[in-house]
Amino acid sequence: MPDLEQNMIELKAISKQFGSTYALRPTSFSVKKGEFLTLLGPSGSGKSTLLNLISGGYSATSGQILMNGSDITDAPPRKRGIGMVFQNYALMPHMTAFDNVAYPLRVRGVSEADIKLKVLDALKRVGLAGFEDRKPKQLSGGQQQRVGIARCIVYSPSTIMMDEPLGALDKNLREQMQDEIKTLHNEIGTTFIYVTHDQEEALNMSDRICLMNNGGVVQLGTPDELYFHPVNKFAAQFIGESNLLSGTVDGDNKLRTGTGHLLTMPLSRRVPAGETCEVMLRPERIQIVDPNQAESLGVAWTVVSGNVANVSFIGSMTTLAVRLTDGTLFKLKTTSLPEKHRYKIGDPIEVRWNPEDLVILQNEKS
Ligand SMILES: Nc1ncnc2c1ncn2[C@@H]1O[C@H](COP(=O)(O)OP(=O)(O)OP(=O)(O)O)[C@@H](O)[C@H]1O
Numbered sequence: 100m101p102d103l104e105q106n107m108i109e110l111k112a113i114s115k116q117f118g119s120t121y122a123l124r125p126t127s128f129s130v131k132k133g134e135f136l137t138l139l140g141p142s143g144s145g146k147s148t149l150l151n152l153i154s155g156g157y158s159a160t161s162g163q164i165l166m167n168g169s170d171i172t173d174a175p176p177r178k179r180g181i182g183m184v185f186q187n188y189a190l191m192p193h194m195t196a197f198d199n200v201a202y203p204l205r206v207r208g209v210s211e212a213d214i215k216l217k218v219l220d221a222l223k224r225v226g227l228a229g230f231e232d233r234k235p236k237q238l239s240g241g242q243q244q245r246v247g248i249a250r251c252i253v254y255s256p257s258t259i260m261m262d263e264p265l266g267a268l269d270k271n272l273r274e275q276m277q278d279e280i281k282t283l284h285n286e287i288g289t290t291f292i293y294v295t296h297d298q299e300e301a302l303n304m305s306d307r308i309c310l311m312n313n314g315g316v317v318q319l320g321t322p323d324e325l326y327f328h329p330v331n332k333f334a335a336q337f338i339g340e341s342n343l344l345s346g347t348v349d350g351d352n353k354l355r356t357g358t359g360h361l362l363t364m365p366l367s368r369r370v371p372a373g374e375t376c377e378v379m380l381r382p383e384r385i386q387i388v389d390p391n392q393a394e395s396l397g398v399a400w401t402v403v404s405g406n407v408a409n410v411s412f413i414g415s416m417t418t419l420a421v422r423l424t425d426g427t428l429f430k431l432k433t434t435s436l437p438e439k440h441r442y443k444i445g446d447p448i449e450v451r452w453n454p455e456d457l458v459i460l461q462n463e464k465s
């Protein structure tokens with residue numbers, strides 16, 4: 100487990116402007132020693148800019164960066180001890196896998212005997228023992244990326260940064276390499292800063308996720324915090340699927356929606372009466388009411404009925420769209436049943452949820 104007590108990197112109001120536009124607005128947070136932190140966000144949100152500021156590829160417009168407590172804001176990239184892995188692998192095409200991995204050691208003047216030991220160990224760690232003599236064009240995309248990772252870990256940098264390292268790989272290989280990178284992180288215990296715009300990859304791999312949008316941090320927290328307690332609509336929609344409802348809270352702790360529904364709000368987090376409010380409900384928290392099902396005691400279910408508007412079967416899970424008579428649409432997710440037992444478009448359906456599963460979202464402008 101990472102030593103989450105010590106800060107490896109501290110960002111203090113760091114920002115980057117290109118001309119008059121901010122690629123990164125003033126941003127402050129810390130990365131703990133040994134942590135796997137993922138920068139997640141849509142294209143143009145500032146993820147690569149932030150990596151480049153930390154690695155020294157860009158100079159900061161304002162703010163300060165500390166590494167192990169020392170100010171590195173103006174330190175040259177080589178002095179920062181950060182290893183980079185890129186999406187396009189950036190291998191040298193005329194060199195063998197061995198020589199590509201040996202390169203950072205040779206520029207550091209390591210002896211050939213040590214180089215041999217370290218390169219063979221690094222290639223073994225990424226599952227490429229025996230591939231030493233292959234040139235990049237004799238390797239698959241996944242193998243080339245493994246060489247890229249070996250070249251990074253071989254000189255034991257204190258922090259490893261990866262910018263969309265799996266972006267060029269197909270889905271199955273991506274998932275396999277996600278597990279390999281996680282295992283590698285556990286084995287070597289180095290601080291990882293990882294960039295992706297794939298929310299499932301971020302949820303699967305990270306100790307914490309830094310969700311970015313428009314050059315700023317929207318939410319920084321564990322995968323659980325981001326999934327179960329997204330702070331605003333952007334976070335709720337970017338991670339996972341969500342049903343969003345808005346309205347005004349009345350004196351009985353009910354949300355009156357625009358179409359006149361009165362929905363019970365959570366008791367655990369009260370919103371003052373009279374305030375407008377937006378709430379989110381995850382599709383898997385909505386259940387289909389089964390008259391034969393034993394009642395769960397102690398839950399004040401909210402029950403609504405409508406008709407099935409769409410059915411999407413994707414193997415293990417089925418997503419149903421349920422349209423209420425006023426037109427409100429809910430998406431719900433259940434484990435799949437065989438086709439003859441599945442709902443069809445137009446079928447009447449009754450669904451329910453526990454009001455405590457409603458997540459109250461912050462206004463994005465606040
Ligand atoms: N060298 C540059 N000159 C001008 N603008 C830039 C430069 N680099 C980045 N930007 C702008 O800064 C913003 C953030 O870019 P950045 O590359 O950090 O995004 P990103 O989150 O990495 O996106 P992607 O997922 O597409 O890689 C974008 O609007 C981009 O156009």
Ligand SMILES: [Mg+2]
Pocket residue numbers: 146147148
């Ligand atoms: Mg980028």
